[in-house]
Amino acid sequence: MTTTIEILRSIFIRDLNKLKLEISSYNNDDRIWQIEKSILNSSGNLCLHLIGNLNNYIGAQIGETGYIRNRD
Template identity: 50%
Template sequence: MDNFFAELFERELLKLKDELNKFKDENNIWQAAAGITNTAGTLTLHLLGNLNFTIGTQLGQTGYVRNREQEFSLTGVPRETLVADIEKTIEVIRFSFETVDRARLDEPYTLDFVGPKSTGWYLTFFYGHFTYHMGQINYLRRILEAD
């Protein structure tokens, strides 16, 4: 099946990679601005952990074990490593959606975060979560690197 969710998530992951590569100063990936809690690096780790768990483990049965606490405590990961992890996550997305058909989207999602909902509903929820944080990363880069 040509799954539009796989296409959308891959598209956003490529945007994330592009956004990290737009940082003129790699150190700014791990900097925050006044009143902002999370760095672009932290948000990247969080987004990758989320997708690897909610899609990779839950749909693709990849066996990924999420360490959400580490997503918010780890710092200083080189841009090159983050970009490589984005590429790996794209492969996880492609693999995980290989067997997802329209019927699967209507089935209940394997976990209950906000109530029992369909897999399609949760995938839409996760997509919104991803794009929300992408906007934060974009604005943070612009704030930190304003000319």
């Protein structure tokens, strides 16, 4: 029987691997910080938000890692 934790772990791993693939497809690391045409946020900024959310909600809240989010 698959547990909720195992299901969530597999979803997070799948999605984070997809994100890693997308970010690694940039030919130049500086490009992840550029804003293109009608896109309001750079890829790098979106990744920072994802990392913060994962650390705060999954790590600190569920995993009790002791992580403290330091932002305005």
